[in-house]
Amino acid sequence: MIDEALSLLTDLGEFALDSFIGNGIIKDVPIIGPTFDIIKISKNINDMVFIGKLKVFMENVDKNEKWKDKFSDESECEKISKKILYIINSSDDEDKLKLIGFSFNLFVNGEINKDDYFFIVNIFNQSFFPYLKLLMEIDFEQFTNNGEIFNMYAIAHLLTIGALDQYSQTLGGYDESKTYIPSHKIVCINYFGKYIKNILMQMNNKKQK
Numbered sequence: 001m002i003d004e005a006l007s008l009l010t011d012l013g014e015f016a017l018d019s020f021i022g023n024g025i026i027k028d029v030p031i032i033g034p035t036f037d038i039i040k041i042s043k044n045i046n047d048m049v050f051i052g053k054l055k056v057f058m059e060n061v062d063k064n065e066k067w068k069d070k071f072s073d074e075s076e077c078e079k080i081s082k083k084i085l086y087i088i089n090s091s092d093d094e095d096k097l098k099l100i101g102f103s104f105n106l107f108v109n110g111e112i113n114k115d116d117y118f119f120i121v122n123i124f125n126q127s128f129f130p131y132l133k134l135l136m137e138i139d140f141e142q143f144t145n146n147g148e149i150f151n152m153y154a155i156a157h158l159l160t161i162g163a164l165d166q167y168s169q170t171l172g173g174y175d176e177s178k179t180y181i182p183s184h185k186i187v188c189i190n191y192f193g194k195y196i197k198n199i200l201m202q203m204n205n206k207k208q209k
Contacts (some may be wrong), residue, residue: 023078053088053097060101062108080114087121096124102203112195119162120192120199126161130154134199135163135189142167142188155187163193 063143084104091097100121107117131154138150145155158164164187172183187196 007109029172050089053091054095056097057084057088057101057104060105062105083118087118087125090127093129095129096127097201099124100181103199106199116192116195119200120196123161123163123192123196127163128157131157132163132196135193135201136200138197139188141190144170144184144186144188146184158193159185159187163196164188165188165190187193 042171048173087100092113103112103117103120103124106112107114112120134150134154137156140149143149145152145159151206155164159166166185167188168186170184172181174180
């Protein structure tokens with residue numbers, strides 16, 4: 001399997017074959033499989049779209065020797081590769097692909113484990129990106145989602161995809177003017193939301209340099 005490693009971008013002049021393979025071990029990007037030799041010569045629009053997505057992912061992945069240690073097990077490499085390819089193919093936004101690639105560096109460097117990486121990128125792909133970026137503005141331990149601070153629908157979306165947690169809920173009722181005040185969720189940013197916020201801020205800083 002490794003001997004038939006990825007070569008689809010060679011003809012596009014983006015990466016040479018030897019940037020992927022070295023001495024039978026993935027050097028840079030651990031995506032393997034003979035499927036890509038078919039894609040390389042394909043004129044199918046879906047394949048070409050996939051190539052574009054893969055290119056964005058690769059452009060945000062660091063190239064270092066840690067690949068050798070992380071993906072020396074061919075069986076594990078294949079499992080991870082299949083998951084990554086599915087995630088890349090299902091992504092609908094270039095900014096999400098950049099985040100997926102950037103986060104992959106954290107996984108390779110041991111800053112997050114495999115399960116956390118795939119959970120985080122699942123959040124990326126489920127998200128509406130303009131709402132996901134709202135995480136960078138959340139500096140409260142907890143707040144009421146009543147629309148006074150943030151877009152209520154954006155916060156509800158972040159709750160749904162797992163970047164925020166519901167901490168509690170206010171009581172609904174009537175005020176002194178007998179106006180009904182509905183109950184609202186009290187939410188807080190969770191572990192994954194904080195991690196994604198940090199990734200977004202790092203990407204944003206990198207973009208500004």
